[in-house]
Structure formats: structure tokens, C-alpha cells
Amino acid sequence: MTTHTAPPRRVAPDRIDRARRTRTRRRLRKADLLVVLCWSSVAAAVSLFLAYGGLSEVVDVASALTALGIVTGLVGSDLILVMLVLAARIPAIDRAVGQDTAMAFHRSLGKPALYLILAHGALLTVGYAMSDGSNVVAETISFFQDPDLVLAYAGLGLLVLVVVTSVVAVRRRFSYEAWHVIHLLSYLAVLIALPHQLSSGAVLADGTLQRVYWIGLYILAFGSIAVFRFAVPIVRSARHDITVSAVETIAPGVVSIHLAGRDLERLQTAGGQYAIWRFWSAKTWWHAHPISFSAVPTRTSARITVRDLGRGSSAISRVRPGTRVSIEGPYGIFTDDVRAAPRIAVVAAGIGITPVRSLLEGSTLRPGEATVLLRATDASQQYLWQEVGALPSMQGSAVYSMVGPRPPGLATWMSAEALSRGVTLSSAFPHLLGSDLYVCGPQSWADLVIRDARAAGLPEKQIHVERFDW
CATH class of the missing domain: 2.40.30.10 (Translation factors)
Incomplete structure (x- = not known):
């Protein structure tokens, strides 16, 4: 018996390009929706406070400061829980924006959230002191009579530690392992602050929609972490x-x-x-x-x-x-799936070759569709270069190398020799504007490549970068 296998269907290039553009539009819409949802959660927290008469008791300066302190606490707490959701490695978020972008957004919320929580404590202390006819020191001491508020202060201290160690200049003084352990304290900081949020001041009174909203947000944040940071990896590791x-x-x-x-x-x-x-x-x-x-x-x-x-x-x-x-x-979305343009341009340096090599292996490339530039300071950094040129997917595509140190005193990603010959990003990639640019290498070096790409007029949606910093 003879088995006949149907030949593979040939898809017209214009249909492939239309499909890529459609995928890109959908992904960008999902990314926009994620941002909208994040800020909508903040709006919901404030709106619910106002809907339940949050301003009804504002009659003087003291009560106004107290109300403002409550609002800053609600917004700060909401942002912290949003940060935890962004860090939970939820697959839908990863597919929409990638973990790099999600974590960049996560980090950008850290300082505002901390400042709001600090303002929350300061405003409430002043507001209560004015209402009681007391002073700030005495009012602060009285807070420590409440076990829930003691936990809240402890949580604030942990948050300060986490945010300070996340500042780039400070973070670089720690090993990745030490920084990671410190960063895990953010989970503890949020958890131990929860009792005071549910008990103090009856803001989240039992049976109100406010209370339901906040408990739901806590369940979403910590449930996502429990599922996607712990349960799924354990099951997946055992399975494979x-x-x-x-x-x-x-x-x-x-x-x-x-x-x-x-x-x-x-x-x-x-x-x-x-x-x-x-x-x-x-x-x-x-x-x-x-x-x-x-x-x-x-x-x-x-x-x-x-x-x-x-x-x-x-x-x-x-x-x-x-x-x-x-x-x-x-x-990660440093993949062929995020392509929007007919061609791809790739720039990789040092160990940045690793995702680039697998990217090119897994891409559906037509002959001549890819242009790859491999960058190294010297010959000792040419990791996996021979493998890249030998990939079946790279048939008919160009692979170039640029070896040599950068010129001292100049902010450039290119070698001194290439710069002296007048090489630019546009001359290295003649079809740059019709390409998706993939960049991977040391952060400061990659930033220079991206700078030149933007200067050449390449749209942001066609720039993809994989960073190795933390």
C-alpha cells in the first residue's frame, strides 16, 4: 500500500504580511487594555470611597486631611496590588506585552506607591492629632497601642526597604540572589498591612461593595502569584x-x-x-x-x-x-510572533546571541528576508556565531559581523573601525524601515542601537529588545 502525502500549502507572502499586521494590532490593543485596567482599578478604589460617603464627614481642616490620608492610602495600596499582579507572570500579560515590559511598568509604580503610603501615614497622623487636640508625636505613640497599626508600620518599613534596594544605583550593589530575597519581602509587607485596612476607621465596613472589591483585589494578586509563580512551575517541572x-x-x-x-x-x-x-x-x-x-x-x-x-x-x-x-x-515576546513588517533586522552582542540564535531557528523566514549583524569586542566573544549562519532558516539571508572595540568617548554601539568607514544602522540594514528590529546585548549598548533606530524613523512597534539586566 502506498501512502500519498499532500504537498504543503503555499501561502502568498501578502497574506502572511496581512496576518502579521493583524496579530500586531491585536497585541497592541491588549497592551492598551492592560494599561486601562490598571488605572481603572485606581479609579474604582477612589470612586467606591466617594460613593460610600467618603467626603460626608469633611467639615474642617482636620477631617479634610484625614479624608485625603485615606484616599492616598487606598490609591497606594491599589498600586501595590497592581504591581503584584504584574509580577505574577500571568500568561495573558506575558503574551500581550512580555515580562520585560510588565516588570518595567511594575518598577515604575514602586516609588509613587511608596510616596502615597508615606503620605497616607503622615496625613492621618496630622489629621487625627488635630481632631484630638494632640500633637503628632503623641498621636503616633497612640497608634502603637493598636496591634493592626503596628503591623501596618512594619509593612511600611519593609516597603521602604524593597523600594530603596530597587533603585538602580543601589540594586547594582547586591547580587541577584540577595536582591531577589529582599524583593520577596514586598509580599509580606502587603499581607501584614491588610488587617489595619479591614479594621481601622470602618472605611471598608463589613457588607459593603468596597470591602468586596478590596478582598477580590487581594485574592487576584496573591492567587495569581500562588498559581503562576508556584503551582504551575511545580506541576510543569514534575511533568517534564x-x-x-x-x-x-x-x-x-x-x-x-x-x-x-x-x-x-x-x-x-x-x-x-x-x-x-x-x-x-x-x-x-x-x-x-x-x-x-x-x-x-x-x-x-x-x-x-x-x-x-x-x-x-x-x-x-x-x-x-x-x-x-x-x-x-x-x-517573553522576543519572538517571530510579534513581527509586523515583511523583513527582520537583528543586532546581537556578546551573550545576547542566545535568544537571537533560537529566534532565528524558530522563525518562518523566506530566503533573503533576514539581515543579521553580530557584534563583539574581540574574537573571544563570538559565541555560537557559526551556528547562526548554518541554520536552515537562514538560507539566502545575510549574516555580517562587526568585531572591535568602541571608540573611546563616543556614545555608539559600533566599532571604531566601522565608524571610521561611515557605517550607520541604516547602511548596515538598507531595508530597516521595512523590517522588525530585534536587539539583544548589554543594556547600555542595546539602548544605543535603539536610539539610532528611532532616529532613523523606525516605529516603536517594530523595535523588539531582550534585556539581560534585572
């Missing part, structure tokens, strides 16, 4: 039974970790994505790291490539075959 199969040195300080598992295709990993990995060895079990796939997983294997950038990554690079591995993810 991932272990280290081999560790391959590809350059000084750089290794590829080969992983074995079962049904890894069910992870539905797209080229360019990353996962949060935890290696269960004596020196690595206590911390997890976001690391990109450097090859698209097969049914039984996957690969990540790691550069020694600190104690954590150094320990990971020395794990032994047979070590069990847990996974959270995959995450």
Missing part, C-alpha cells in the same frame, strides 16, 4: 522531568547546558523566549535565574547557554550531568 545531560564549554567563561526531559514540545517554546531555571545541586538550589533558550527545544532535549557574570551564573556553569532542573516559563 528535566535533568542536565551535558555541560559544554564553548568559550572561556561560557558554557552550553544541555537538558534532557520528556514531552518538552508541550512547553510550546517559541524561539527567542527564556525561562526561570533552578538547578537542584548543593550550590545552586537556593536561587533561580532567567536564562534564554539558545536552541528551540525538541521533544526530549533543550539547551541554554550561560556566561559567567557572577557567583550565581558561575555556580550554574559547574553543575554536573544528572542534576535535576525546575522550570518556570517559557516567557
Whole structure:
């Protein structure tokens, strides 16, 4: 018996491009909707307070300060819970904007939320002191007679610690592992402040829609974290039974970790994505790291490539075959799915090659559709370069290299030699405006590439960047 296989359907390029544009519009609408929902939650918190007579007791300066203190507390608490939702790694949010963008929004809300909570405490203290005919010091001391308010002050202290350690200049003084542990205190800070919110001042009186709203928001925030940060990764790791199969040195300080598992295709990993990995060895079990796939997983294997950038990554690079591995993810939209234009332009530097290599492997590229520029300071940084040119998807596409240090004193991503020849981003990518630009490398370097792309007139929706900072 002869089995006849139908030839694959050929889809017209214009239909593919229309489908990409449609996907892009949908994704951008989802991103806009996410922003609207975030700010609508703040509006709902204030509206409910007003609807239940929040201003009815404002009769003098003291009561006005108290009411304003309550509003700042409600808005600050709402923003903190929104931050927790953004950090919960909810798949719908990841598909809409990607974890990088979600976490950037998360970080941008940190200082405003803290300032509002500080204003909440200060305004209430002054307002109550004026109403009682007391002073601020005496009123503060009286607050400490209430166990719920003691917990609230403790939560405020933890929030201050979290926000201060999240400032870039301060954060860089910590290892990723230490910073991550401190950041987890934000969960505790929010939880221990909850009792005072439900008990003090009868603002969220029992049986009111206000109380239902706030309890629902707490359940959404902490339920999302419980499900997507803990339950799903535990189930997924058990299902796929991932272990280290081999560790391959590809350059000084750089290794590829080969992983074995079962049904890894069910992870539905797209080229360019990353996962949060935890290696269960004596020196690595206590911390997890976001690391990109450097090859698209097969049914039984996957690969990540790691550069020694600190104690954590150094320990990971020395794990032994047979070590069990847990996974959270995959995450990220540094993928072919976000393409809006007919062509792609790729600029990668150093270990930024890892997501780029899997991106190109997993992309549906037509001959000549991609232009890739690989950047290195010297020959020792040419990680996986040969693999990129050998990918089947890259047939007919151009791969260029730019090796050499940047000129001192100039804010440029290019080598001094290329700059002296008059090379620009537009000359390196003649079809730049008709391309989606993918950039991955050190943050300050990538920012310079993006700066030049914007100056050349490339729309934001066609710029995609994968950052390795935290």
C-alpha cells in the first residue's frame, strides 16, 4: 500500500504580511487594555470611597486631611496590588506585552506607591492629632497601642526597604540572589498591612461593595502569584522531568547546558523566549535565574547557554550531568510572533546571541528576508556565531559581523573601525524601515542601537529588545 502525502500549502507572502499586521494590532490593543485596567482599578478604589460617603464627614481642616490620608492610602495600596499582579507572570500579560515590559511598568509604580503610603501615614497622623487636640508625636505613640497599626508600620518599613534596594544605583550593589530575597519581602509587607485596612476607621465596613472589591483585589494578586509563580512551575517541572545531560564549554567563561526531559514540545517554546531555571545541586538550589533558550527545544532535549557574570551564573556553569532542573516559563515576546513588517533586522552582542540564535531557528523566514549583524569586542566573544549562519532558516539571508572595540568617548554601539568607514544602522540594514528590529546585548549598548533606530524613523512597534539586566 502506498501512502500519498499532500504537498504543503503555499501561502502568498501578502497574506502572511496581512496576518502579521493583524496579530500586531491585536497585541497592541491588549497592551492598551492592560494599561486601562490598571488605572481603572485606581479609579474604582477612589470612586467606591466617594460613593460610600467618603467626603460626608469633611467639615474642617482636620477631617479634610484625614479624608485625603485615606484616599492616598487606598490609591497606594491599589498600586501595590497592581504591581503584584504584574509580577505574577500571568500568561495573558506575558503574551500581550512580555515580562520585560510588565516588570518595567511594575518598577515604575514602586516609588509613587511608596510616596502615597508615606503620605497616607503622615496625613492621618496630622489629621487625627488635630481632631484630638494632640500633637503628632503623641498621636503616633497612640497608634502603637493598636496591634493592626503596628503591623501596618512594619509593612511600611519593609516597603521602604524593597523600594530603596530597587533603585538602580543601589540594586547594582547586591547580587541577584540577595536582591531577589529582599524583593520577596514586598509580599509580606502587603499581607501584614491588610488587617489595619479591614479594621481601622470602618472605611471598608463589613457588607459593603468596597470591602468586596478590596478582598477580590487581594485574592487576584496573591492567587495569581500562588498559581503562576508556584503551582504551575511545580506541576510543569514534575511533568517534564528535566535533568542536565551535558555541560559544554564553548568559550572561556561560557558554557552550553544541555537538558534532557520528556514531552518538552508541550512547553510550546517559541524561539527567542527564556525561562526561570533552578538547578537542584548543593550550590545552586537556593536561587533561580532567567536564562534564554539558545536552541528551540525538541521533544526530549533543550539547551541554554550561560556566561559567567557572577557567583550565581558561575555556580550554574559547574553543575554536573544528572542534576535535576525546575522550570518556570517559557516567557517573553522576543519572538517571530510579534513581527509586523515583511523583513527582520537583528543586532546581537556578546551573550545576547542566545535568544537571537533560537529566534532565528524558530522563525518562518523566506530566503533573503533576514539581515543579521553580530557584534563583539574581540574574537573571544563570538559565541555560537557559526551556528547562526548554518541554520536552515537562514538560507539566502545575510549574516555580517562587526568585531572591535568602541571608540573611546563616543556614545555608539559600533566599532571604531566601522565608524571610521561611515557605517550607520541604516547602511548596515538598507531595508530597516521595512523590517522588525530585534536587539539583544548589554543594556547600555542595546539602548544605543535603539536610539539610532528611532532616529532613523523606525516605529516603536517594530523595535523588539531582550534585556539581560534585572
